[in-house]
Amino acid sequence: MDLTFDATEAQFRDELRDWLSTNGPGPEPEGEDEQYAWRRDWQRKLHDGGWAGVHWPVEYGGRGATMVESAIFYEELARSGHPLPANVLGLLLGGPTLMVWGTPEQKDRYLNPILSAEEIWCQGFSEPEAGSDFAAVKTRAVEQADGSFLVTGQKVWTSGAQYSKWCMLVARTDFDAAKHKGLTYFLMDMDQPEVQVRPLKQITGEAEFNELFIEDARIPAENVIGGVGNGWKVALTTLMNERAGLAFGLQVRLRVMLDELTEIAASSGQIEDPRVADTLGELHLRCEILRLTAYRGLTATMKYGQPGPEGSLTKWMWSETNQMLTQFAADVVGPEALTMGTKWSYELLRARGNTIEGGTTEILKNIVAERVLGLPKAR
Amino acid sequence: MDLTFDATEAQFRDELRDWLSTNGPGPEPEGEDEQYAWRRDWQRKLHDGGWAGVHWPVEYGGRGATMVESAIFYEELARSGHPLPANVLGLLLGGPTLMVWGTPEQKDRYLNPILSAEEIWCQGFSEPEAGSDFAAVKTRAVEQADGSFLVTGQKVWTSGAQYSKWCMLVARTDFDAAKHKGLTYFLMDMDQPEVQVRPLKQITGEAEFNELFIEDARIPAENVIGGVGNGWKVALTTLMNERAGLAFGLQVRLRVMLDELTEIAASSGQIEDPRVADTLGELHLRCEILRLTAYRGLTATMKYGQPGPEGSLTKWMWSETNQMLTQFAADVVGPEALTMGTKWSYELLRARGNTIEGGTTEILKNIVAERVLGLPKAR
Amino acid sequence: MNFDFTEDQQEIRATARDLLASRSTWERVRGHAEAGAQDEALYTELGGLGWPGIAVAEEHGGQGLGMVEFVILLEALGEACAAVPLRGTALAALFVEHAGSPGQQAQWLPGLASGELRGALGTWADGVGELVPDAVGADIVVLLDTDGGASLVPAADASIEPVASIDPTRRYARVSVAEGGGVELLTSDTSEALRRAEVGVAAGLVGVSQRALDMTVAFVKERKQFGVPIGSFQAVGHKAAQMLFDTEGARSATLFGAWAADADTDQLPLGAAMAKAAASAGGRTTTAAAIQLHGGIGFTWEADLHWLYKRAQLDAVFLGGPATHRARISALSAERVVAATR
């Protein structure tokens, strides 16, 4: 057991810190489009510095970093206060999925533009009626005489859709096959009028996500990933990669916020109230347990190929702790935390989504009960 | 809206307080049997004073008290520190069930000995395999040529069985009928060697409950209550009466304990710690809300024949609050609360049963979801 | 012992809820909230019905009813999430009536009671009141010191600077005394007024919780996942049951506080602290649970749940959050217990 970074890891971290301290995206501009362009430029910078596909194999243009180094990357990025690269879904989900399921031609064609942020990717899994239930996917892809597919349907929670070239789309190709079986995984070109993007405004007032309205969009045969009818398995690969590294960044963001809150409580004297200190103590405890548990999961994954029981817990821990923290901030920070346009009020509202996005806490608990504890499937 | 007692209610309370201050069971003896005899004597005293069947109609020998007065009775009894009468199940469950479902002969025969504690009643509903699931009752009652029944099976959680003359027994008489339909409600004579009582020791080390082992016990035809095959409905009447009045006593017991704990926290200075004060505040709040909600339910029952949505919440509230209180006492009272033989340690252990006995909290939440909120039956 | 509304009170409740159900639909609330405006037409109508003055004495132009009637209206307004500054007016009237001089009462109460004048209530420290609800457009602002004193600031003497809180169904402002402006102190003890105000704020939170629960129950009965209504999942049903638990508990406490104000003021301090503690905590948890049980939809702007969540956040801390009031409950209970054992 060694809970420090070894020499290689420490060197990686130091090199990265150095780089991040002298390289950055510059000041954040006003306006959503401008901010996206700024994050795209930032990814180009990262790419030029060799920091874009940290965990990608060298053969695909990545840095070939270990999982720990990848975790360090997202931790340090969060600590630096710099934003995530624009094409985060391509880097974390699309690329790794292609590496498993793509043909040599597909890898050649798609991987490099992901790294360079030349082509942005988005994810088209969720549907309004389907929620967490993949079997209920209704978007239809009908094969044409020329082997291409015509797709019609609606997708939701598609972040970055308005900037994306490619959408990882799961659609139904076999309408008779039961549940998961008739699904196929496509790469859909977003540059066609048959795909309409409508921003989906959230509780925060921002439109971080979009709805996609697809009507007879065309996808050529060569854009099927992993074979027709195999969409469920391919999608699972994507889902397994979801947040794998990102979790470390989220955890550090939480820690940074908590430290800031602690600072406010200390400088305002509120920390002298044992009730305030008690809640801060609980938050620090949860935050630290989250970090440790994430690393335990990482070690298990590296050693045994999959995380141990603790691996299923980190997203649940993070989301609950973040909600607890942002709610508590409303008490400690005071009126500012309930005033529009402040960081604290944004975080308070945004945190509500944490226990929903990327699998609701209820679904995560089902998964823990069934897959980790081996209980019979919930009824 | 009037949250004070009206003149009649106040007079009832004052009269009762007077009586309780000059009448009591005397000092509690050592030994389980002796304690039971003492509570039986106490019930005789209550009966002689006209306080045994407070909520029973006058025609059945009761006092004909209103529901509020009945609540006052259990509140005042708890406040006085005197014990419950020995035949509490006969008074609260058996008698009222007979009043609804009994024949005139049955009422004549059984009601008076309940009041006088001459014949003690116990309840034989639960079975080891059945738990909260009535449909799973396995105890069999087979009709004989002479119309009597031979009963074989096992019951559990039967309190006072060793002192009881009659057992309210639910058994299966039709083995083909589905689920609840083949059940019949009997009065079984406990004075027969075919019924064996075995004490069931609990986490506290005491045997508050028993198991019943029944092998070919005989029940004459006239001891069927409410007709053969109607057992589920009759049992529901019993269950509906369960704790109706008792709840008020439990609520006052909670308040008395909380006041004692507050006293300890105040005199030891611990209440100066805002964390301690905070938890005490929460407990006082819950305790008072419990009382108010119980009275809201009572008003609704008196006015509309059934409690409103709040009626299903009181047992849940009480059990959770009692667990929270007794756990907190371990921190405030200190070592004494973890030492065997003290009141606080007994309460800490005993409280674990509160969220299980009389319907687990999980079952209660199901009931609230389905019957109060009208959600589809849980799957 | 009769823990139910009188027939008159039931009538008031039904009428108020019916009226708001038709006048303060989500469409209308959303329209005003997005425009950063109050619903002037509705406010005028409610003024005409005498709502702001329901608990103001008849001699001052009010309806002379009690706090129970007052909380019935405030709960209904919370339930509808109505974008009207009525609460501010009614709370300001409470302070003028219970702590003002006869002159102040004569000057302000008739106008506040009829809704022709608008009031606001807030807290201030170092001469500045942050996030004072309903202050924009108010004719008079009552500002509470941390030590229990209260000041009356006419709009003409005040600097009222609109601030967008996260709850746009009310208009908030930063209030201070304008240069050269004057402040009148309310000379009588303000604690009776403040306790009533706490109960009133709690009532609005109970309404918010109730609405969150009702919307959630309706949604989970309809919404299907894995082929069945999600309301049939225990995880959903039990969370909804907990919402009921929190809502009804807060309602019991709030009704107790209102009744105590009307009939047994010795119990008002405890009742008010109980009401505000329970309703503040309940308002936060029920609205958060409502969003959770709606899943992704619940997190969207269109779902309307967020208005409830945001209002609950502001109301939960207004006049003291749960922890403040739990501390008061604890102190009052300890006082009682210690007195009894002496």
Next chain:
Amino acid sequence: MNFDFTEDQQEIRATARDLLASRSTWERVRGHAEAGAQDEALYTELGGLGWPGIAVAEEHGGQGLGMVEFVILLEALGEACAAVPLRGTALAALFVEHAGSPGQQAQWLPGLASGELRGALGTWADGVGELVPDAVGADIVVLLDTDGGASLVPAADASIEPVASIDPTRRYARVSVAEGGGVELLTSDTSEALRRAEVGVAAGLVGVSQRALDMTVAFVKERKQFGVPIGSFQAVGHKAAQMLFDTEGARSATLFGAWAADADTDQLPLGAAMAKAAASAGGRTTTAAAIQLHGGIGFTWEADLHWLYKRAQLDAVFLGGPATHRARISALSAERVVAATR
């Protein structure tokens, strides 16, 4: 970064758990608990295997391994709910080794490390230590003052009066200095020893939580209600998931504390407070949840769950309950944050 046991540590863990699974069955634990006795045979066997001295330096007769190995054994003992006074001996040794004089170390450590002498650790105030675990039969008792000082009381100088706590799987006593008896002060700083002791107690609690979880999972897979295994109800599955959450969280914190003791003592104060806070709270909630999920059966004497519940209750407050340690975490974090911003 490698958050896993070494092969040696895994071997120790497997061996320890296997051994205790066969030697400390419920039947045996129950037998000793009901008789109010300790399992002498097992204690002797474990002493022979060097368990009490696993973290004691080789020069003092120990095995010279680290705190990680130490917590592996203590977790296994908690999991088995073993009725042996081993923890008392091992914790006393920690204090003698880390805060005792060379003379004290030479006098006591070899005996404690081999299990031939027995030790106990407790806290005292005004000259009396209440509910000191493992004190009955101890040769030496280490007693902690509230101000951080520690005294060493040989049994010959002590009055050790057995007291039945609710946890009969350990023997507790009221300890004071006998008339004419002597007390030696441990002269060095005791904080390093105390931090290690906290981690050790936390490890036992993690074991208790793990056992409660395992028993519950096995039960709810088998037990049927309404025709299906109750583990298929979400209310049951989610509560079991929460037990895992609490157990694994406490385990992460405890391993961190143990590792810090071995490799990075700057982080030991935080690690120890985290371990004890998480494991104390987790021990209480998981054992309570285990009883709940077993239903009526879980509340019976025969179900054996109550031994875990009772042990968790005692261990949760021993060396400070969750609130005490959360306060320490908070203070340490605030210190770090304030230092960083200066």
